[in-house]
Structures are given as structure tokens and as C-alpha cells.
Amino acid sequence: MAKTDLVAGIDIGGTTTSFGLIDRQGNIIARSSVPTEGGIQPGRFVNLLYDRIMALMVSSSSTHRLKGFGIGAAGANSKTGIIEDPPNLSWKGKVPLASLFTSLSGLPALVTNDANAAAAGEMNYGAARRMSHFAVITIGTGIGSGVVIDGKIITGERGLAGEFGHTRAAGTTGLRRCGCGSDGCLETYTSVPGLLLTARELLDESGSSGYSGLLSTGDITGELLYQAALKRDRVAIEAYRRTGTILGTAIANLALITDPEAIILFGGMTNAGKYLFDPVMEAMNRGLLARQRGEIALLASGLDGDSAGILGAASLFRAEMRQKA
Amino acid sequence: MAKTDLVAGIDIGGTTTSFGLIDRQGNIIARSSVPTEGGIQPGRFVNLLYDRIMALMVSSSSTHRLKGFGIGAAGANSKTGIIEDPPNLSWKGKVPLASLFTSLSGLPALVTNDANAAAAGEMNYGAARRMSHFAVITIGTGIGSGVVIDGKIITGERGLAGEFGHTRAAGTTGLRRCGCGSDGCLETYTSVPGLLLTARELLDESGSSGYSGLLSTGDITGELLYQAALKRDRVAIEAYRRTGTILGTAIANLALITDPEAIILFGGMTNAGKYLFDPVMEAMNRGLLARQRGEIALLASGLDGDSAGILGAASLFRAEMRQKA
Numbered sequence: 001m002a003k004t005d006l007v008a009g010i011d012i013g014g015t016t017t018s019f020g021l022i023d024r025q026g027n028i029i030a031r032s033s034v035p036t037e038g039g040i041q042p043g044r045f046v047n048l049l050y051d052r053i054m055a056l057m058v059s060s061s062s063t064h065r066l067k068g069f070g071i072g073a074a075g076a077n078s079k080t081g082i083i084e085d086p087p088n089l090s091w092k093g094k095v096p097l098a099s100l101f102t103s104l105s106g107l108p109a110l111v112t113n114d115a116n117a118a119a120a121g122e123m124n125y126g127a128a129r130r131m132s133h134f135a136v137i138t139i140g141t142g143i144g145s146g147v148v149i150d151g152k153i154i155t156g157e158r159g160l161a162g163e164f165g166h167t168r169a170a171g172t173t174g175l176r177r178c179g180c181g182s183d184g185c186l187e188t189y190t191s192v193p194g195l196l197l198t199a200r201e202l203l204d205e206s207g208s209s210g211y212s213g214l215l216s217t218g219d220i221t222g223e224l225l226y227q228a229a230l231k232r233d234r235v236a237i238e239a240y241r242r243t244g245t246i247l248g249t250a251i252a253n254l255a256l257i258t259d260p261e262a263i264i265l266f267g268g269m270t271n272a273g274k275y276l277f278d279p280v281m282e283a284m285n286r287g288l289l290a291r292q293r294g295e296i297a298l299l300a301s302g303l304d305g306d307s308a309g310i311l312g313a314a315s316l317f318r319a320e321m322r323q324k325a
Numbered sequence: 326m327a328k329t330d331l332v333a334g335i336d337i338g339g340t341t342t343s344f345g346l347i348d349r350q351g352n353i354i355a356r357s358s359v360p361t362e363g364g365i366q367p368g369r370f371v372n373l374l375y376d377r378i379m380a381l382m383v384s385s386s387s388t389h390r391l392k393g394f395g396i397g398a399a400g401a402n403s404k405t406g407i408i409e410d411p412p413n414l415s416w417k418g419k420v421p422l423a424s425l426f427t428s429l430s431g432l433p434a435l436v437t438n439d440a441n442a443a444a445a446g447e448m449n450y451g452a453a454r455r456m457s458h459f460a461v462i463t464i465g466t467g468i469g470s471g472v473v474i475d476g477k478i479i480t481g482e483r484g485l486a487g488e489f490g491h492t493r494a495a496g497t498t499g500l501r502r503c504g505c506g507s508d509g510c511l512e513t514y515t516s517v518p519g520l521l522l523t524a525r526e527l528l529d530e531s532g533s534s535g536y537s538g539l540l541s542t543g544d545i546t547g548e549l550l551y552q553a554a555l556k557r558d559r560v561a562i563e564a565y566r567r568t569g570t571i572l573g574t575a576i577a578n579l580a581l582i583t584d585p586e587a588i589i590l591f592g593g594m595t596n597a598g599k600y601l602f603d604p605v606m607e608a609m610n611r612g613l614l615a616r617q618r619g620e621i622a623l624l625a626s627g628l629d630g631d632s633a634g635i636l637g638a639a640s641l642f643r644a645e646m647r648q649k650a
Contacts, residue, residue: 084616133482147582149481154474156584157458160617167578168612170493170509180614184495253492254582257472259481287493289505291409292485 003065007317008053011114011309012036012073014089014141018306019053021060022314026125028307030060042083042091046100069101069109070317072117072309074142079159081111110317114138114309115162116153118266118301119146121312126264127302133260136301136308137164137251139267142179143187147258164254165191169246190247192269196220199239210235222268229275240272244279251280252287255296262297266308270300328390332642333378336439336634337361337398339414339466343631344378346385347639351450353632355385367408367416371425394426394434395642397442397634399467404484406436435642439463439634440487441478443591443626444471446637451589452627458585461626461633462489462576464592467504468512472583489579490516494571515572517594521545524564535560547593554600565597569604576605577612580621587622591633595625 006029010019013036020031034052037045057066075086076097083095101109112120119136122128128136132151138144143165147154154161165187166180174184176194188194199220203210210216212233214224228236251263263284269276277298285293301308331354335344338361345356359377362370382391400411401422408420426434437445444461447453453461457476463469468490472479479486490512491505499509501519513519524545528535535541537558539549553561576588588609594601602623610618626633 145582149474149479150477152475154583156474157586158584158617158620160614161582161584163581163584163614166614167581168495168574170495170497170499172495174495182612249493253578256488256492257470257486257579257582258479259483259486259488261482287507289485289488289491292483295483 003063004061005067006057006064007067007314008069009117009310009312009314009317010049010053010069010071011117011306011313012071013114013306013309014074016306017049018310019049019056020307020310020314021053021056021064021066022311024318026311026315028311029064030056031310032056033306036089039090042095042097043100046097046104050101050104066105066107068107068317068321069098069105070117070313070315071097071101071109071111072114072313073097073111074114074140074144076111076113077159078112078116078153078155083111108317108321110313110320112313112316113144113146113162115144115146116155117146117310117312117316118308119148119153119312120316121308121310122264122266122302123148123151123312124315125303125311126308127299128262128264129302131261133258134262134264135164135254135258135260136264136266137247139190139265139269140192142191145254147254149258164250167250167253169250170253171246171249186246186250190243190250192222192267195239195243195269196222196225198242199225199235202235202239202242206235208235212236226272226275229272237275240275241279244276245283248280248283249287252284255284255288255292259292260296262299264299264301266301267306328388329386330392331382331389332392332639333394334635334637334639334642335374335378335394335396336442336631336638337396338439338631338634339399341631342374343635344374344381345632345635345639346378346381346389346391347636349643351636351640353636354389355381356635357381361414364415367420367422368425371422371429375426375429391430391432393432393642393646394423394430395442395638395640396422396426396434396436397439397638398422398436399439399465399469401436401438402484403437403441403478403480403486408436433642433646435638435645437638437641438469438471438487440469440471441480442471442635442637442641443633444473444478444637445641446633446635447589447591447627448473448476448637449640450628450636451633452624453587453589454627456586458583459587459589460489460579460583460585461589461591462572464515464590464594465517467516470579472579474583489575492575492578494575495578496571496574511571511575515568515575517547517592520564520568520594521547521550523567524550524560527560527564531560533560537561551597551600554597562600565600566604569601570608573605573608574612577609580609580613580617584617585621587624589624589626591626592631
């Protein structure tokens with residue numbers, strides 16, 4: 001019986017790393033995740049990840065054969081495949097992720113930006129099928145974007161295109177300090193930590209323990225905030241509203257430059273549904289030209305969980321292999 | 326003797342319309358300009374423009390033959406060739422510029438956005454020769470941009486890409502009303518009228534007549550402001566500084582999304598040289614990722630006057646004719 005070729009698709013986010021084994025048709029045969037260990041040496045983290053992927057191979061089926069690794073990573077340069085001083089990981093200097101995987105496995109590896117991987121996933125399997133112009137906005141520990149123009153993910157002159165999270169956000173004080181060293185970057189307001197900080201500030205301002213009683217003590221988590229919003233907690237709803245308004249205004253700027261068919265929001269925060277999408281949509285439409293208003297769709301990822309990232313990284317790997325063959 | 330094929334390149338800006346006769350090699354054989362008559366019916370303005378171009382043909386040489394019209398216009402949709410409710414002209418509804426020229430002349434005509442025409446001009450003949458990733462920012466009555474990615478001018482899903490002038494500007498109150506109906510658009514601060522308004526506000530604030538004495542009475546013009554800056558007028562220098570800082574911050578946002586090799590500033594305001602370029606460069610670099618700082622060139626148009634617009638419009642017309650042939 002012929003062996004089935006699989007590619008390991010890996011999505012290294014600021015907090016969680018997801019990975020899966022993906023066949024030629026884009027089916028995820030097996031999948032798992034680990035916390036992203038930004039605090040240990042990158043070589044040790046790659047060892048750990050490689051062991052977990054091999055364990056997944058062994059437990060899946062003996063008729064499978066691993067072809068290589070497609071890796072999407074926050075802060076990775078899509079042209080060079082190198083991660084350099086990633087703002088959300090403590091890895092220092094240049095980390096050659098692809099060659100670390102290859103030196104362990106003897107197999108080829110491709111590294112791309114995590115947001116570009118998500119864009120490839122949405123284009124091939126998700127919400128952006130048959131679209132030529134769209135952008136995927138990844139919302140997590142940071143904010144990233146994968147921008148597709150005329151059916152191609154743009155990478156720019158140095159492979160750094162799509163760094164939407166570090167654009168200056170209009171409609172803010174611009175004082176929040178970003179991991180990149182600048183102040184007022186979009187992601188300091190609209191990433192998950194940015195949202196939670198806004199909720200904390202609103203609680204401190206109001207001096208109250210939160211209408212729902214859910215936000216009274218200790219850390220606020222994304223899940224807690226969402227539960228509070230469901231219970232009509234005014235602090236929680238206002239935190240989503242402010243965050244969504246800042247994000248929607250910034251998305252309008254991106255859309256004025258690129259004129260997309262749709263904007264796809266990606267990441268756990270999108271589970272908040274209308275609490276996030278309504279203010280984003282309103283601010284986006286307010287910022288657009290009259291001729292674009294109501295014309296640009298705002299969509300949630302068309303793939304469950306974080307599948308777009310691992311599917312996209314695997315599909316970019318296969319495309320590169322075909323090109324080389 | 327064989328006739329030389331010429332194309333009429335036309336650049337319809339918010340204030341001035343430039344036009345010229347351009348040969349196959351990109352030489353401008355003859356050129357002239359008229360004030361843009363945004364207050365009269367578009368059909369009458371096209372009549373006037375057509376007459377002036379025919380007069381230019383007659384006065385140039387009998388061995389020339391006109392092939393058609395390449396028209397760049399502020400607010401034009403590069404995909405449809407239609408101008409729709411241009412914010413800086415009083416033309417209402419949809420103006421089919423190309424068919425107006427064709428119905429007068431019987432010759433083909435192509436309409437594109439004026440900033441995209443400038444980008445084509447810089448790419449073929451100016452500061453962006455041999456570049457694959459750059460943006461031209463046109464500064465005039467409004468602000469436009471032509472964005473080139475992988476050697477192609479991007480137009481987006483609806484032909485509206487590059488509407489940089491209507492992005493929301495960070496670092497402002499966001500209260501200035503724009504011709505597009507929104508508040509706080511970049512062009513309300515960094516167009517020529519935006520710069521002059523800032524100078525006026527600074528004069529009113531300081532209560533003084535301007536250090537140089539040049540800005541005391543009546544209207545402030547761009548030329549007057551520049552002369553005042555040359556005489557070290559603090560109000561004039563501060564007006565350029567504030568304007569350049571807002572523009573540079575917005576350019577950094579554009580560069581974070583597209584990662585260009587260079588940004589090219591285009592339009593009469595660039596004559597202000599260091600008074601404008603220094604604050605733009607400083608704010609741009611402050612807004613970029615550390616890895617991009619000092620890597621993105623900030624250039625003035627590589628063509629004198631407004632040649633890029635008319636050369637670019639003509640070259641886009643020739644490219645379209647070749648494609649159809």
C-alpha cells in the first residue's frame with residue numbers, strides 16, 4: 001500500500017503553539033498544541049516540538065510518511081524565514097527556525113509569518129476561497145496581518161509587510177508602551193492583553209467591582225470578560241466597544257490603502273461575537289469612503305479553532321516544494 | 326516621412342490640470358496647463374481641454390499623429406475609469422471622462438487615478454526606476470498615493486486602493502472636516518490647504534504677525550510660507566514641522582503594511598525641501614520597526630514639475646493599447 005505524504009503544519013503564537021499533520025487534500029489527520037516556551041532557548045523549544053510531532057506521527061498510522069515542516073511564527077520574516085528579536089517571545093537575535101527543524105529531522109522546512117500562514121489557510125480552505133483581495137487580522141498576544149492582493153500574499157521589499165499591529169492607532173492617547181519599543185502601537189490596545197488592560201482601566205475608573213460581579217478580584221481573563229459581557233456587564237461590554245472601535249478605525253486605514261473584498265478576523269477573541277464585531281464594523285464603515293461603506297465584508301475565520309494557521313503553513317510548504325521540483 | 330505617434334498625457338489635479346504630448350520614448354514634445362475648472366460642467370471642461378491639446382498638436386509639427394489620451398485624475402477609479410463625486414471638484418455623480426474624450430476625438434482614452442499615474446511615471450522614467458516596492462505620495466489640494474507591490478500598481482477589489490489621504494491621522498485632534506464627509510482625514514492636515522490652515526492657526530495662537538513679517542496680512546500661500554521659512558520665520562518652520570510629523574507618522578503606517586524600498590513625495594510642497602522632509606523622515610523612522618529604520622528611502626519626485634503625472638498617464642495608455650493589440 002502506498003504511503004500517504006503528510007506535512008507538519010505548525011503555528012507558533014505568542015502564547016500557544018499549535019501543530020498538526022496534514023495530507024495533500026488539506027485534511028488534518030492529527031493535531032495537538034503546547035504552550036509557546038518563549039523563555040527557553042529556541043533550540044530546546046524546537047526539540048520539544050519535534051518530539052511531540054514525531055509522537056503524533058507514530059500514533060497516527062504506519063502508512064504515513066512525513067515530508068517536511070511548514071511553520072508560521074509571529075515575528076517571522078516571510079522572505080528570509082528568520083525570526084529576529086520577536087517582540088512577544090524572549091528569544092534574542094536571529095533564530096533560524098527552518099534550519100533547526102531540518103537539522104533534527106533531515107527534512108525540508110519552511111518558515112513564514114504566522115499571519116501570512118493564516119491568510120494562506122483562509123484562501124485555500126477557509127473564509128477567503130475564491131477571493132483575490134482580502135486581509136486576515138490575527139488577534140492574539142499581538143496583532144498581525146496577512147494581506148492578499150491579486151491573489152498573492154504580499155511580503156514587501158524585506159519580507160516585513162503586514163506589520164499592521166505596529167501601526168500607530170488613531171483615536172487613542174498613544175501612550176501605551178509596545179514590546180517593539182515604540183509607544184501607541186495598535187496591538188497595545190487591540191491584542192488580548194490590550195483588551196484586558198482596557199477592562200482593568202475601566203474597572204479602576206468606575207471604582208466598582210463590575211456590574212456582573214465577575215470582574216471583581218484577581219486577574220481578568222479573556223474568558224471571564226466574555227462571560228461578563230454575556231451577563232450584560234457594562235464594564236465588559238465597554239471594554240469590547242473601545243477595543244473594537246480602535247481596531248475598526250485601523251482596519252479602515254488598511255482598507256483605504258488596499259481596497260479589499262473582505263477583512264477576516266482570526267483568533268480566540270473573535271469568540272466574543274457581536275461584542276467585538278459590531279463596534280469594529282461600525283468604526284470601519286465610518287472610516288471608509290462613502291463608495292466602500294457596506295461593501296467590505298467583516299468575517300470570522302472560516303476554519304475552526306486555529307486550523308487556518310497550521311493548514312496555511314502546510315500549504316505554503318507544499319507550494320514551495322512544487323516550485324522547487 | 327513616417328509620422329511620429331504621440332499620446333496626450335493629462336494630469337487633472339484639484340487646482341491645476343497639466344497636459345503634454347509624449348512620444349514613444351517618453352519625451353515630452355510640448356506641454357501646457359490650465360486651471361482645473363471644477364465649477365463648470367465636466368463636459369465643458371473636457372471641451373476646453375481638448376481644444377488646448379489640439380492647439381498644442383497643431384503648433385508642434387505636421388509629422389505628428391495623435392494616438393489617444395492617457396488621463397490621470399484625482400478621485401478617479403483606476404478599474405472603471407470613472408470619477409465619482411470627486412471630493413476636490415464640484416462635479417456631481419459619475420463622470421465618464423474617457424468616453425467624453427473619445428466622443429470628441431474618435432480616439433481611445435484611458436482614465437486612471439492621478440496618484441497611480443504619478444507612480445507609473447516614477448517607475449518608468451523617474452525616481453523609482455528598477456524598484457519593485459514603493460509608494461508615491463501626491464501632495465496637492467488633497468493627498469493621494471500610488472502603491473506599487475512586486476512591480477505592479479495595486480488597484481484593489483473596486484479600483485479604490487491607495488486612498489491614503491482619507492486614512493485617519495494619528496497624533497491629531499481628528500476634528501478637521503474633510504471634503505469626503507468624514508473628519509480627521511490625513512489630507513485635512515497634510516495637503517497644501519491643510520498646511521496653510523495649520524500656519525494660520527499657529528499665527529492666531531501666537532497672536533504675532535509672524536517672525537519674518539511675511540505672514541502678517543491676508544491669505545497665506547504656499548510660496549509665502551516657504552519664503553518665510555527661508556527667513557527662519559518660526560511660525561512657518563513650525564507649520565512645516567507639524568505637517569511633516571503627521572505625514573511621516575502616516576507614512577510609517579503605510580510602510581508597516583507594505584514594507585517598501587522607498588517613499589516618493591510628489592507635488593509643489595516638496596519644494597520646501599528640508600523644512601518638510603526632515604520632520605517627515607524623523608516621524609517615519611520613529612514609527613517603523615527597528616529593522617526597517619534607516620532602510621526606507623524618502624525621495625522627492627525624480628521628474629521635474631508635474632511631469633510624472635502626464636508621463637505616467639501616457640505610459641499607462643500605451644501599455645493598455647499594447648495589451649489590446
